[in-house]
Amino acid sequence: MDRRFLSVLAISLIFALLVSAAFYQLARAGRSHGNAKQELRDVVVATRPLGVGITLKGSDVHLVKLPSTAFPKGGFARIEDVLDRPVISNILAEEPVLDGRLAAKGSGIGLAPVIPVGMRAVTVRVNDVVGVAGFVLPGMWVDVLVTGRPPESPQMVTTTCLQDILVLSAGTTMQADAKGQAMPSPTVTLLVSPPQAEKLTLASSDGRIQLVLRNSGDQRIEKTPGTELAELYGMHARAVPHEPGPPRAPIHRAAAAPKPAVVAPVSDEIVVFRGTKRTVENLSDKSATEARPQ
Numbered sequence: 001m002d003r004r005f006l007s008v009l010a011i012s013l014i015f016a017l018l019v020s021a022a023f024y025q026l027a028r029a030g031r032s033h034g035n036a037k038q039e040l041r042d043v044v045v046a047t048r049p050l051g052v053g054i055t056l057k058g059s060d061v062h063l064v065k066l067p068s069t070a071f072p073k074g075g076f077a078r079i080e081d082v083l084d085r086p087v088i089s090n091i092l093a094e095e096p097v098l099d100g101r102l103a104a105k106g107s108g109i110g111l112a113p114v115i116p117v118g119m120r121a122v123t124v125r126v127n128d129v130v131g132v133a134g135f136v137l138p139g140m141w142v143d144v145l146v147t148g149r150p151p152e153s154p155q156m157v158t159t160t161c162l163q164d165i166l167v168l169s170a171g172t173t174m175q176a177d178a179k180g181q182a183m184p185s186p187t188v189t190l191l192v193s194p195p196q197a198e199k200l201t202l203a204s205s206d207g208r209i210q211l212v213l214r215n216s217g218d219q220r221i222e223k224t225p226g227t228e229l230a231e232l233y234g235m236h237a238r239a240v241p242h243e244p245g246p247p248r249a250p251i252h253r254a255a256a257a258p259k260p261a262v263v264a265p266v267s268d269e270i271v272v273f274r275g276t277k278r279t280v281e282n283l284s285d286k287s288a289t290e291a292r293p294q
Contacts, residue, residue, distance in 0.1 A: 040065040043096050044076040050091040052114055052138070056082050061097060074098040086113035111169060111189065120197045121168055123189045124204050126211065136188055140167045141214050144190075144200060148207025159226035160212075161203050164219055166191040 042063045050060060061079055075096045076082050085102040103113030115121050126136075136142065144162040149155070169189040188211065192200060203209050272279045 039068045041068045041071050042066075042077045043071060044079055044082055045094050045096050046091045047093065049093050050087050052087055052090060053111060054087045056085055056087065056097075056102070058083065064094075072096045072098060074100055088114050114168060115191065118193070119191055120194055121189050122192055122197045122200050123187050124200065124209060125186065126188050126209075136167055136170055136211055136213070138167055138169050139216075141165065141216050141218075142167060142190070143212040143214055144203065145210040145212060146203035146207045147210070148203075156229040157226050160222070160224050161199055162190075162192070162196055163221050164214065165196070 043066045044061050045064050047060060047062050050056070054060070058079065061082055063079065075098055082097050082102060085105050087101060088103050089101040091097060091101055111121060142165050143160055144165060145158055146161045147156060147158040150157055167188060168191050170187075190200065200209075270281050272281060
């Protein structure tokens with residue numbers, strides 16, 4: 001048999017063995033990876049929609065099986081770990097309960113667990129006008145305007161005292177209703193810092209406040225000078241005293257030239273009536289005749 005043919009055949013067999021071994025290793029790794037995916041773990045999920053302020057009870061959660069690779073970060077594997085913990089962020093039905101959506105156990109009930117450390121919740125009384133006709137709902141962001149009379153100022157002034165403030169609750173609720181409809185809101189609770197809490201309390205007691213809705217994505221802080229009552233009615237121009245200009249120089253007008261006297265022309269003729277006979281005598285001719293020497 002040809003020696004060259006035997007060499008080619010041997011090389012082909014070796015190459016086929018190497019390819020077969022590679023495919024075998026890949027298939028084995030895939031089977032082991034598939035077996036790992038089949039490993040399931042318990043995870044705590046909500047049995048119903050859970051709103052902010054609810055303290056979790058046994059009937060609010062249950063366990064479901066999930067692949068170990070899909071176990072959520074911050075999730076719980078035991079129901080006992082989430083009981084009696086207040087909800088600080090809305091949780092949907094069948095959604096895994098995460099540690100970041102719950103307050104610490106014993107932190108209180110209702111609104112208290114929602115307040116971050118270092119912040120304060122201040123409630124102000126509003127009406128349909130101040131509360132933007134009832135459309136101020138929890139989770140919205142507002143500006144606070146105050147209208148009053150500053151010390152030693154004769155005019156009323158409206159100015160923006162707080163900007164980009166989060167609404168924690170409207171009335172006694174901390175979330176919108178199921179249909180997202182406006183709710184009666186005789187009071188609104190705002191999340192503020194301690195200095196802002198002082199300013200808001202003073203504004204609500206000394207003047208009249210007005211809430212202004214803003215876009216949740218707009219976080220700009222505008223610098224506004226405020227608006228005075230006189231400026232509202234366009235009276236600033238009249239309120240500024242008029243400064244007299246320099247005195248005008250006296251104007252000397254030239255005296256009008258006297259009009260020449262009108263002299264009636266002297267006629268050289270005289271009209272003489274003798275009865276019904278009218279005669280005209282020329283005086284110039286008569287004077288010339290008299291002037292001739294005799």
